[in-house]
Amino acid sequence: MKYSFSFLVVIALALIAGVGSQIPGMGYFFGVVIPYLAFAIFLGGIIWRIVYWAKSPVPFSIQTTRGQMKSLDFIKHSRTGAPDTNAEVVGRMALEVLTFRPLFYNTKSELREGPKITYESSKWLWLFAIVFHYSFLVILLRHLRLFLDPVPVWIGWIEFWDGLLQIGAPTWYITDVTLLLAVVLLFSRRLVNRHVRYLSLMNDYFPLVLLFSIALSGILMRYMLRSDIVNIKELLVGLVTLHPVINGHIGAIFYIHLTFISALLVCFPFSKLMHAGGVFLSPTLNMRNNTRAVRHINPWNDPNIKPHSYADYEDDFRESMIDNGIPVEKGLPPKDEPAEAGAEKKAEE
């Protein structure tokens, strides 16, 4: 159910876009209205979400330390494990975001006879995720060719390196293959790994199915729609310059691709895909571990919360404290001899 639903939705989207766009006059709806709408929701949604996050303060500095804090001179400080300065925090974040460090150190635990628990390095998730994300990034950058006129030279360089293997005609891009592969592997992992299988939701399968469909429809387009490319580029440049026009014929597969992307854009701000932004705001990662050196301020710190006071404490126990020579602030009520009792010193003998 959880993943079959994802496939159903994607198939439905494909049918609607594929058939709908070929109805005369509907090209504009699928080629212009839907993408604009989706992009507006995407942009508005992201802004809304980030404002929603930023509205809540970070009351406590709750960094997780994955290494030695800065302390004494002769103790080696782990600058990216327990950052002490802003620059070190940037270093830590760079490692987390660019290299997926925690996933790199992932381990797999197994219970064995004994019982004995074993831990072994498990880098599959790291590998799949890093391949997926970087392929995705490269593909996004390559896509800029379609929106920009003239095409910046560096896009050509990316295309050159990405197509270096020179297989097929037109040449296959490496990232097209790796993206598809990585998505399939991430999906399979959700079915095979027993922990992840148990906890996965429809929310987890759907983006992967959608991404797969986006990539697949994109690749098919490269082979099926060579002739329409001029019209497509005209439409896309028109979209970014806010003068969209559709001249001539564009095949259904393009509209399917575009509708899938629109679906991803709409989902993005309202789903876990926002991890892309959230990671930067995560207080366990982006705080300095200098909390004893520099005071962190909590805007809602309540000054009315006070400890049970010493005065009340002494009131409860004064007599016994005085009798036993524990220094006190106030003597016992009049009739006693407070001066002497308070000054009495504890005899050690």
Added chain:
Amino acid sequence: MSLPKLEELSQSVWQGPSLSTGAIPTKEWMDTPVTFKPGGYAYPAKKEKLEYLDSQPGLNFPFARIWSPEEDDWLLPDNWKDIILKGLAERLDKFRSLKIFMDCCVRCGACADKCHFFLGTGDPRNMPVMRAELLRSVYRGEFTLAGKILGRLAGGRKMTVGVLKEWFMYAYQCTECRRCSIFCPYGIDTAEITIILRELLYSVGIGINWVIEPVSNSTKTGNHMGLQPLPFRDNIAFLAEDVENLTGVKLDVSFNRKGAEILFVTPSADAFAEPGIYTCMGYLLLFNALGLDYTWSTYASEGGNFGLFTNNEAMKALNGKMYAEAERLGVKYILGGECGHMWRVVHQYMDTMNGKTPANMEVPVSPITGTVFNNAASTKVVHITEFTADLIKHNKLNFDTSRNSHVRATWHDSCNPARAMGIIEEPRYVLDHVVDKWWEMPENTIREQTFCCGSGTGLNTDEIMELRMRSGLPRANAVKHVVDQHAVNTLACICAIDRATLTSLVDYWTPGVTVCGLTELVANALVQKGENRVDMPEGLRTMV
């Protein structure tokens, strides 16, 4: 509750059908209600303790009542659901961490098998991500549009009594150790989720007594055991006497003394319970050897802060005593003893909650070496291990490591010092100097990857012994490894809860291992001027 025999539990852990051993439950977790049986839960908070705390200014512990988790009816207030949902909304506004952690999890499962509770119980809801989903599902179902429309299809559900019971079960099968957090690509810290869950549960009068009674005692008497000024002083005086008898050196110990340079605060367990008392004897001996101008306080006589395990208001109120006392006594700074969660609070919360420090306090300087502790410039609280490491670096301590020849040690990094502070090398540096040789446990179980004792955050209670032995298994297993390989006989640490809980843990899983504090080993090996020691084959533990 009766604890199963070692063989039985061992068998059950690795062969019993559970998600840890490979059996995938056929029922989805949302369709599996929790049931409470004796041994499966810690006893509820006592009514009078909650009432006392509720009467304290600034604290809120409502709906004190007598109830039992085993009954169907938990006698919740009529508007409990309202309270919970409002409480959640309020906390979303107060904690950015909560929003981020609710929104960003991709359920990649990297954290799943990192939790000692999951490894020991195999209960799917003990995977950190699942623990968070218990709350996240309600967040989706009650607070997000997609969750409201799509409901369960989008992983959302409504708040029900069943959900509340599930929260109670699993918020108390998490020791807020943060091990999951360092494996999460977004640093999602399930400890934060547990903290929020426990706060919400207290808002409808649900909590456990092993946390509430210490909070109540700490409020009234200053320490979690409820020791009044006299017994507190006398316990420490007895320990001082023991040290005198062993070493022949007279100790000068003072209490509530105004004008001392340093206020020393450590968990009260060190003052009265084995094996913490040996660590305490270590402090007394060490400070005396240094001629330190310090005082104990009977008012701020608890370093540990059980408030952390209830809500942030109680944590703040308890913690406030340290600065209040530092001000009253006019000390320059505070020296903190060996404790895990005390140091989480001191390092990450204290200054924020109860700063700025009183005017009489100064940036800490070691009176012996002159080292300025700039890393504690604002909080003005120095960790005993930093303090000792600095002394050693400056050759101020004279050790005879043969006095620890009975010790074959390994080092346990306690969760909070490792992952909420980063005090990892100092204790190793100290250990290097006080014993001839010691052995590390396997690399995936130490430093920032260290495993919890399994009984922190107030779970150190006898009625859940089986659960504790299960959750402590990963730690015990690593100890057993060095016991088998290197005949290790001592497990050293800088945490008072560990000293108590690890003792039960290793007694069960790998008997014959002694648990001790670092300062005990320091004092064992310390050569003092004018000493006249009896033969001490077991160091400070030697009976005279």
